[in-house]
Amino acid sequence: MKIKLTIIALSILYFSTVKAQQVNVARAFASAAKQTEVLIKNVDSARKIKPNLVSPRTVENGQFKMVVSKDWTSGFFPAELWYFYQYTKDKKWLNLAEKYTEDIKKEQFNRGTHDLGFMIYCPFGNGYRLTGNPAYKAVIIQAAKSLSTRFNATAGVIKSWDHNGDKWKYPVIIDNMMNLELLFETTRLTGDSSFYKIAVKHANTTMKNHFRPDYSSYHVVDYDTLTGNVRQKVTAQGYANESAWARGQAWGLYGYTMCYRETKNKAYLAQADGIAGFILNNKITPADGIPYWDYNDPKIPDASRDASAASITAAALYELAKYSSHGQKYRAAANKILNSLSTNYTSKIGTNYGFILEHSTGHRPAKSEIDVPINYADYYYLEALLRSKK
Template sequence: MNLKITITALSVLSFSIVKAQKTDVKKAFASAAKQTEVLVKNVDSARKVKPNLVSPRTVENGQFKMVVSKDWTSGFFPAELWYLYQYTNDKKWLDLAKKYTEDIKREQFNKGTHDLGFMIYCPFGNGYRLTKDTAYKAVIIQAAKSLSTRFNVKAGVLKSWDHNGDKWKYPVIIDNMMNLELLFETTKLTGDSSFYKIAVTHANTTIKNHFRPDFSSYHVIDYDTLTGNVRQKVTAQGYANESAWARGQAWALYGYTMCYRETKNKAYLAQADGVAGFILNNKITPTDGIPYWDYNDPKIPEASRDASAASITASALYELAKYSTHGKKYKAAADKILNSLSTKYTSKIGANYGFILEHSTGHRPAKSEIDVPINYADYYYLEALLRSKN
């Protein structure tokens, strides 16, 4: 990637961000805490019936949906509890966070998924950050070792999925950028640079192959592990192969912002700026800043929104604002999104089994989780609230 050309292109971007009303973080956290108390009760009730189900994922067709620890979303619920503890310093949330984090511990040895960043680092990373419990540190390190087994040197990436071998051979999804933080952290914890090198190589290869000239991202890149060449560029959860799936753009923004924090490589900052430009300058997004599930769905404006993409984006923008020359614009955009989420997209207290946000879209092509509450939307919403304070 030509860094000079990228930065020059960014300099002509125009950001049409209306100054947003500041979110009342204290009020938002108080509401989130009340909802999560309801959620915990529903989790405990569900586990009495099916003890193998460890985390709440969503509400679909009016039904409360729990998942086992190997589900890619299993870590978000205990991670939310850590954020509630961080904000309130209330031992009640500490005890709950410890309790439900323990349920995901076995996944540190899971070599069959790329999602260990979500599953392990979100709860155990926050747990270690807030308590310095060495047992959490050990889990993080083992999870990084497990994740590293999915790295292919020739392709230069971590494999995402082992399923659907008839569709692709070595698929890598843009979501996988989110798992690199686990590797960066493990190098800091151990002094072993091999984890850092894998993360950087994956990030560099993804810049090379995942993005279009306008900085929108493909969802799935399929690699040939003999040559390292790209076999195909497709989608699994977006509207079409050439469309911009909203949550995928949010993952890219967050991922490269995090990569810049961990490496100070300006190529990553330029990439994050470029993705931010695509998201914020897209005239398809409604004025409240909450995107449709895919920027290219022809049914817009009748298409479903994705509050999860919005919460991920807001959290990422708050961090990116600290590094970029566009910082004021990013913070204003994040404020706008967060205010919309906190005032128009939150569940009424006691509704939706205790999930905080409404109106997310999980996997629309599969007709799954459309216009529902979902746990990762809540996790990144709480993170955005915390980051907005700083």
């Protein structure tokens, strides 16, 4: 009887702790909406001066930074607007989402980037999911066709970067896992399995070559397209080649969770569980769950955090919790991260030109976007809020 009472008491304590850490989603969305209204005003003002700039990316050195549609982050801003529409059902957000999504449309034909998942699928995928607009479906399909041209069958991967040919020949970054959802969706929309097969081959090759025994990942793996062999493994945006760059770990977690959803391949679930274990069991991570920009930076604790890595991780954990036997642990961890972001990492209304979250790190080795607000942190934060309700 004592054992039963102890188990019941522990269960009550566990679930009360989880519940206590859950974010008030309505309050968080209301605050985020007010901030985003400020952001929209700044976007419109900036576009009057430079109409080719379509999306807000960050604030750096006190300056509001907008980007053209071919920038890899261009799709996150309109995609955020779709999430506001999803949550509120307010046509105001629908009209705004439609307006700014249109600005990215031409990138469906861009064969010079692997980032079409971010650029096209985030806004057009959410737009199609929420409205069924056939024009959005056509854009998604064309974007998948463009992305597929970057696949090399010998190496078994989609090429990420075309730049710095003196450093690498056929570089593939862990971020590329995020673009596979575009391919999976296009097979669903068209019935053409070639897109699905490319996504699976890329995921399998990446699982084989990108990860260390502890489930941490390299940032870049360079391939020889004649033999399919790995030429080198580096971590371009992290502290060192053998370090664990925080956002890279988050991309991997999210990517393999999504791959399991799309394929039900248990190898992907095991991979996602392994990556989650590396992230959640890492003693370097501060108590609030928001990681330093790289787990191996020797300057820790005097190193910048990365709220973007945290928001991506939270969004991934909420989904992974539905599939894994560790679901309760993952949901509790996601709640903690989301609570920390909502409590201590949000901008005060009217500040930071309207970006929602503070304290992200973009590319520290290049001394770029260090301890700043950034659009993809905001996008995955909103996604995590939506997923927390489910």
